[in-house]
Amino acid sequence: MAESAGHATCSRTVSILGTRVMRVEDPKFLTTGGVYVDDLRDPRLDGAGHVTYVRSVMAHARVTVDVAAASGVPGVLAVVTAADFADLPPPPPPLGFIPPALARPWLANGVVRYVGEPIAAIVTESRYAGEDVAELVSVDYEPLTAVVDPRDAAGDATLLFADHGSNTALAFEAGSLDGLFDDCEVVVTQQITNQRVAPVPLEVRGTACVWEGSGDDARLTFWASTQSPHGARDQIAAALELPPERVHFIAPDVGGGFGAKFGVSIEDLVLAVLSRRLGRPMRWTETRTENMLGMGHGRAQLQTVTIGGTRDGRITAYSLDVLQDSGAYPHFGAVLPFMTQLMATGTYDIARVAVRTKSVVTNTAPVVAYRGAGRPEATAAIERAVDLFAAEIGLDPAEVRRRNLFAKDAFRLTTQVGAAYDSGDYAGALDAVLAAAKYDELRAEQRRRRDSGDPMLLGIGVSNYVEITAGPEAGTEFARINVKPDGSVIVYTGTSPHGQGHATSFAMLAADELGVPLDRITVLHGDTDLVARGGGTGGSRSLQLGGAAVHQGALETVDRARELAGDLFEAAAGDIVLDKARGGFHVAGSPDDVRGWAEVATSADADAGLIVDTDFSATGATFPFGAHVAVVEVDAETGYVRLVSMTTVDDAGPVINPVVVEGQRHGGIAQGVAQALFEEVRYDEDGNPQSTNLTDYAFPSAAELPDFTLVDMATPSPLNPLGVKGIGEAGTIGATPAVQNAVVDAVAHLGVRHIEMPTTPERVWRAIQEASK
Amino acid sequence: MIPAPFDYVRADSADAALAALREHGDDAKLLAGGQSLLPLMKLRLATPGVVVDVSRAADLAYVREDGDVLAIGALTRHCDIVSAEVVTAHAPLLAHAASGVGDRQVRHRGTIGGSVAHADPSADLPTALLALDASYVVRGPAGERTITATEFATGFLETVLAPDELLIEIRVPKATGEAWGYQKFTRRAIDWATVAVAVQARGGGTAISLGNMGSTVLRAASAEAALAGGASAADAAQHADDGTEPAADVTASADYRRHLARVLTKRALAAAGRS
Ligand SMILES: Cc1cc2nc3c(=O)[nH]c(=O)nc-3n(C[C@H](O)[C@H](O)[C@H](O)COP(=O)(O)OP(=O)(O)OC[C@H]3O[C@@H](n4cnc5c(N)ncnc54)[C@H](O)[C@@H]3O)c2cc1C
Numbered sequence A: 001m002a003e004s005a006g007h008a009t010c011s012r013t014v015s016i017l018g019t020r021v022m023r024v025e026d027p028k029f030l031t032t033g034g035v036y037v038d039d040l041r042d043p044r045l046d047g048a049g050h051v052t053y054v055r056s057v058m059a060h061a062r063v064t065v066d067v068a069a070a071s072g073v074p075g076v077l078a079v080v081t082a083a084d085f086a087d088l089p090p091p092p093p094p095l096g097f098i099p100p101a102l103a104r105p106w107l108a109n110g111v112v113r114y115v116g117e118p119i120a121a122i123v124t125e126s127r128y129a130g131e132d133v134a135e136l137v138s139v140d141y142e143p144l145t146a147v148v149d150p151r152d153a154a155g156d157a158t159l160l161f162a163d164h165g166s167n168t169a170l171a172f173e174a175g176s177l178d179g180l181f182d183d184c185e186v187v188v189t190q191q192i193t194n195q196r197v198a199p200v201p202l203e204v205r206g207t208a209c210v211w212e213g214s215g216d217d218a219r220l221t222f223w224a225s226t227q228s229p230h231g232a233r234d235q236i237a238a239a240l241e242l243p244p245e246r247v248h249f250i251a252p253d254v255g256g257g258f259g260a261k262f263g264v265s266i267e268d269l270v271l272a273v274l275s276r277r278l279g280r281p282m283r284w285t286e287t288r289t290e291n292m293l294g295m296g297h298g299r300a301q302l303q304t305v306t307i308g309g310t311r312d313g314r315i316t317a318y319s320l321d322v323l324q325d326s327g328a329y330p331h332f333g334a335v336l337p338f339m340t341q342l343m344a345t346g347t348y349d350i351a352r353v354a355v356r357t358k359s360v361v362t363n364t365a366p367v368v369a370y371r372g373a374g375r376p377e378a379t380a381a382i383e384r385a386v387d388l389f390a391a392e393i394g395l396d397p398a399e400v401r402r403r404n405l406f407a408k409d410a411f412r413l414t415t416q417v418g419a420a421y422d423s424g425d426y427a428g429a430l431d432a433v434l435a436a437a438k439y440d441e442l443r444a445e446q447r448r449r450r451d452s453g454d455p456m457l458l459g460i461g462v463s464n465y466v467e468i469t470a471g472p473e474a475g476t477e478f479a480r481i482n483v484k485p486d487g488s489v490i491v492y493t494g495t496s497p498h499g500q501g502h503a504t505s506f507a508m509l510a511a512d513e514l515g516v517p518l519d520r521i522t523v524l525h526g527d528t529d530l531v532a533r534g535g536g537t538g539g540s541r542s543l544q545l546g547g548a549a550v551h552q553g554a555l556e557t558v559d560r561a562r563e564l565a566g567d568l569f570e571a572a573a574g575d576i577v578l579d580k581a582r583g584g585f586h587v588a589g590s591p592d593d594v595r596g597w598a599e600v601a602t603s604a605d606a607d608a609g610l611i612v613d614t615d616f617s618a619t620g621a622t623f624p625f626g627a628h629v630a631v632v633e634v635d636a637e638t639g640y641v642r643l644v645s646m647t648t649v650d651d652a653g654p655v656i657n658p659v660v661v662e663g664q665r666h667g668g669i670a671q672g673v674a675q676a677l678f679e680e681v682r683y684d685e686d687g688n689p690q691s692t693n694l695t696d697y698a699f700p701s702a703a704e705l706p707d708f709t710l711v712d713m714a715t716p717s718p719l720n721p722l723g724v725k726g727i728g729e730a731g732t733i734g735a736t737p738a739v740q741n742a743v744v745d746a747v748a749h750l751g752v753r754h755i756e757m758p759t760t761p762e763r764v765w766r767a768i769q770e771a772s773k
Numbered sequence B: 001m002i003p004a005p006f007d008y009v010r011a012d013s014a015d016a017a018l019a020a021l022r023e024h025g026d027d028a029k030l031l032a033g034g035q036s037l038l039p040l041m042k043l044r045l046a047t048p049g050v051v052v053d054v055s056r057a058a059d060l061a062y063v064r065e066d067g068d069v070l071a072i073g074a075l076t077r078h079c080d081i082v083s084a085e086v087v088t089a090h091a092p093l094l095a096h097a098a099s100g101v102g103d104r105q106v107r108h109r110g111t112i113g114g115s116v117a118h119a120d121p122s123a124d125l126p127t128a129l130l131a132l133d134a135s136y137v138v139r140g141p142a143g144e145r146t147i148t149a150t151e152f153a154t155g156f157l158e159t160v161l162a163p164d165e166l167l168i169e170i171r172v173p174k175a176t177g178e179a180w181g182y183q184k185f186t187r188r189a190i191d192w193a194t195v196a197v198a199v200q201a202r203g204g205g206t207a208i209s210l211g212n213m214g215s216t217v218l219r220a221a222s223a224e225a226a227l228a229g230g231a232s233a234a235d236a237a238q239h240a241d242d243g244t245e246p247a248a249d250v251t252a253s254a255d256y257r258r259h260l261a262r263v264l265t266k267r268a269l270a271a272a273g274r275s
Helices: A002-010 A026-030 A127-134 A150-154 A229-240 A266-278 A288-294 A337-342 A375-393 A397-404 A426-437 A439-452 A502-514 A542-569 A597-604 A658-677 A730-746 A761-771 B014-027 B037-042 B078-083 B085-090 B092-099 B104-109 B112-118 B124-131 B221-228 B233-237 B254-271
Strands: A049-055 A061-066 A076-080 A118-124 A138-143 A168-174 A186-197 A206-212 A219-224 A247-250 A282-285 A298-309 A315-325 A352-360 A456-466 A476-483 A489-493 A521-524 A576-579 A584-587 A590-596 A610-617 A625-635 A641-651 A708-711 B007-010 B028-031 B050-053 B063-066 B069-073 B135-140 B143-148 B153-155 B166-173 B180-185 B195-202 B205-211
Touching: A049 A127, A049 A266, A049 A288, A061 A118, A076 A127, A076 A266, A118 A127, A118 A266, A150 A298, A150 A315, A150 A352, A168 A337, A186 A375, A186 A658, A206 A266, A219 A229, A219 A266, A229 A247, A229 A266, A266 A282, A298 A375, A315 A337, A315 A375, A337 A352, A337 A375, A375 A397, A375 A456, A375 A730, A397 A426, A397 A456, A426 A439, A426 A456, A426 A625, A426 A641, A426 A708, A439 A456, A439 A625, A456 A730, A476 A502, A476 A542, A476 A597, A489 A502, A489 A542, A502 A521, A502 A542, A502 A658, A542 A576, A542 A584, A542 A590, A542 A597, A542 A610, A576 A590, A584 A597, A590 A597, A597 A610, A625 A730, A641 A658, A641 A730, A658 A708, A658 A730, A761 B254, B014 B028, B014 B050, B014 B135, B014 B166, B028 B037, B063 B085, B069 B085, B078 B085, B078 B092, B078 B104, B078 B112, B085 B092, B092 B124, B092 B180, B092 B195, B112 B124, B112 B166, B124 B180, B124 B195, B124 B205, B180 B254, B195 B254, B205 B221, B205 B254, B221 B233, B233 B254
Parallel strands: A049 A282, A219 A247, A315 A352, A489 A521, A641 A708, B007 B050, B028 B050
Antiparallel strands: A049 A118, A061 A138, A076 A118, A168 A352, A186 A298, A206 A219, A206 A282, A298 A315, A456 A625, A476 A489, A476 A610, A576 A584, A584 A590, A625 A641, B063 B069, B069 B166, B135 B143, B135 B166, B180 B195, B195 B205
């Protein structure tokens, strides 16, 4: 905190908000390191049993399991299968509207539905022994037809869940298809694969738990790597049929989640049951291969876009058809097409829009939320569609965008598909990014290379995006401000950062209103006994809800403190002034006699100090937006794509801390680029995963990425007092289509109109071959 | 991701390693840099009963001149090959190929002997060594034998090495002042080659070798013959994939690999001054 303290004390008269405060959490992460679940050395975990899962090696089969050989091995505490969970109903699905017939069992119950599905759990004294014993569990597989392609699943020829009677889990729709394109001069349609990708948090999943007390007093303490401690607590309590207060959930440091760690997974839940049955603490940490097989994947949509309009570039009709691959057991992924539908029109004012979505189950790993979660898919679809439309009418894609954007003075507005956009300046974002990227010069350079026959082709890709954060419903979040008797402050938040920098940003918000220096403020989160309630961190909700709650709590704390100070001064609260520069209160007009925060807090309660709890409720979701320009070089001989530059406007309202926001943008952009150029989770036709490690799964590193040029723009939201929107996912959403469009643009003059993601060298090379036939 | 149980023996010299191999026979595996063996063991694709750790065998870590030949101890790390002046002077192709192996950590652990013995057809050093006409000195119970790079690998991860034999030295005929070219095609910096092509000129002739174009590293014999017969580099490169049977995998199809072999050969020849 040393770096930031100076900032705080010297700038009391001006706001600390918007300044480049270095992240207070970084020294720990960069030196001694965080304490992740696997690092926990809580004495209550001494003697823990170690859990190892036996996982299916087939995508779809009837299984018979024989654990006899494994059970007898010395050091083995238990080997359990579905039969051992017969007395417990399956845990409720992660979201209410998933049909109960599609609920997943504790462990595979007679049928396996994806490679990697847990079939048996082994508990051993030593962690090392687990995998040896796992080899002794004999699983007899009687193969069933593997349904891998979601189009096959939609045909219902082979059902994954006979009781459900169909492979369709959910369907959503908006708008009418009747005569949608009737008056269009130009109509273009394209099938697009928004491929399945893996979230790949650096910290894999990990769990530890212990029961204390007995009978109805027994209470479970559960540590897991999650983004949502309170949600996870409730999920565990529901699965065990316990009241939530009997579960104490703690998220220690969490090494990335990207949406996939919202809540806890079945492998986590099983530990709570095993621990209770065996009367021992339990631990589990998965391997990278297990993470790639079983944590869940993102995206996985097959889309058909149809776009129509006039020859002079006005888009008048758009339809999006989505076939969502939900994987074997519907999870968040099955619901995300709703978000895709809600954001289908993007930044464009299109008269007629229709969306049809269907989520089907397949014999692959479940599809979960992943950075952007439904919105990147919407943006990728419309942004590709706009480029296809522009190519068809022979207009510059940036110009076509400009002609169709919602006007700056149109806000607040509700789109054809029902999204209530709060604020925006889409043309402003487009103009700013084109200017910063020197778009006209890039086009001239592209022409020069094409004319001279240079085999290094230049591609320029543009995207406009708008997304929804802290939605779809209006959210709420909790904060507690506790001014301790020594004048230091603890901020409790119901959000749960796992890399986002709340310890810095939220402390800045409190410091700004309280006049307490940053190094006297600590932000606490992640422990359900310390924090009364909370929604966790996901969907880019934290600052606008959790930050707004801290801000509101700090204001309420100041009000309460003025009353307390009034008592001390024997003056009316209304006459008490907070002098933020000196961190204390005085009577208006008598600035010499100052009572500091310590004295005021002590007067509230000599032990606990001053405590204020608050909940901030938003009236609606917010809609960050921006525009990206990607520049790529394509080697026409090999198809190799080099990303040359990324220039982006990512407008999420006023910036509390540019250092934190730039970090979110950088990571987001990198992840968006990764989908466009590198990453793809692949299964073969029998459902065997082809990308279970970071050699086969092409996860990029800094070596593959250029420096990013970030352009500032801040359009406030009217929906919270800070005017802020979410920035966690924005970069990802804008970057993917900009890069994909750039790759297609590089070879467009050869007649190429579309290349699927990831735009691998071979795919680009093939597209060139096809076009030149 | 946790290896099956194994015993561990440390052998700090060539003799100690040979003794350990004699004692444990087929059940033993040598551990050099561990950069290929350990990943296989973690996936339980390799389950040796005994691991004989030769990583500290100082008598096998050296680079020295021996007349017209560079003699390189099998335990020499990739990073030391990158920086050794005798290598950059007399076999710059090898130094360059070593500089692109994996990442820094891999180059600081992995050894040239391990790379050769592992016989992955996409590995950089064996590809370069094949173009350099290297030979490999192997020691076993019956004494020493020398095997040419062409004869060494017999299949995917398979060589003529017997389980009780140790690769002790890599011998590279000096190519001082000769032109060379190396083209490694990857999607990411860390990746193994999708296809690699090494070109080494020597006394008027040109050797071309291919990485990842079959189950072993290969010489592009037709292209070499075309060049020797007076064909242009561009025409010769069109024969680079003749007779090859490249694999199809998540990275590339066989067709694309063939195409890459032709393009990369043209480029490697150009880098070596052949047009
Ligand atoms: C992330 C990563 C990226 C990589 N990228 C590349 C790359 O781009 N290009 C590339 O070429 N390689 C790459 N490698 C592999 C690397 O070059 C290895 O170092 C090399 O393949 C094996 O050398 P080693 O010393 O680590 O051998 P080890 O793994 O210790 O052994 C490999 C095999 O050789 C045997 N062996 C070792 N030494 C001897 C000996 N003296 N005599 C007989 N048998 C022996 C072992 O028993 C074992 O079977 C990569 C590795 C990793 C982990």
